[in-house]
Amino acid sequence: MPALKRLDQTLSNLGYCSRREVRYWLKDKRIKIAEQLATNPAQKVDPASVSVDGESLDHPGDILVMLNKPLGYVCSHDTREGQRIYDLLPKRWQARNPQVVSVGRLDKDTTGLILITDQSALVQQLTSPKHHVDKVYLVTVERPLEPALVEQFAQGVALISETEVCLPATLNIIDSHTAKVTLNEGKYHQVRRMFAACGNHVVSLHREQFGQYTLADLPVGEWRDLR
Structure with missing residues (x-):
């Protein structure tokens, strides 16, 4: 049986209204229980x-969704940074407690699969290298790809200006300028920096898979509930 919580706390935590406003909603007969x-x-x-205005509560339990992130969006809650991935989700979610966050980040110029949740333990589990959660990227680069890069990625690329070497990654060359990269680390701008360390420049970067989750036919800018 799920843990029971105060009605006003429940509605506040799910982003519906403040605990004070619940009293007014009760007077207006907007809330029902069973x-x-x-x-x-x-x-x-x-x-x-619980229902509000005849509708069951939106995601009364945990949230875990997959979003196909468009180009130009940031994985930040700060509105000063421009278009945010959270603007593509139900507005109420931004007021939830605990807060919804992205599992790792994709930079503004990277597209594709991003997971969003309100479970801090799941974020830790999916982003920690020790759990070996694979992430697969489709990469287009500026210069032709050399076959020797496959072994270089497999041994672990030493990033520019860093003494630490990346964990081994898998590079599958598709054509002269396109490849798929599979890794289970999450360093800052890692894929771009790995290619830069090998003398190449990433033109476009798209994440196709995160662990067991793949984008499949999910349209750009849309999200899918994984629960």
């Missing part, structure tokens, strides 16, 4: 039994 009008903001409830 199809019965709610009257007490302190009542302990199972979120799955």
Whole structure:
């Protein structure tokens, strides 16, 4: 049986309104518990039994979704940084507690699969190198790809201005300027910096897979619930 929480706390944590506003919603008869009008903001409830304006609560449990990130969007909550991936999600989610966050980041010029959740333990699990969660990228580069790069990536690329060597990665060359890279680290701008260290420049970068999750036919800018 799920843990019961106060009604006002439940609605506040799910981003519906403040705990103070719940009292006004009760007076306006907007809230029901198990199809019965709610009257007490302190009542302990199972979120799955609560409805507002005749609608069940939006994601009363944990959130885990996959987004096909468009070009030009940032994985930041700061509105000063431009278009954010969170602007592509239901607005209410931005007021949830705990906050929804991306699992790792894709930079502004990288497209593709990004996972979004409100579970901090899951973020740690999916981003820690020790858990060996593979991420697959489709890469287009400026200069022709040399076959010797396959072995160089397999041995671990030493990044420019760093003494640390990346963990071994898999490079599959598709054609002269296109390849797929599979790695399970998450260093800052890692794929771009790996190619830069090998004397090449990444023109475009797209993540196709994160662990067991693949984009499949998910349209750009759209999200899919993984729960």
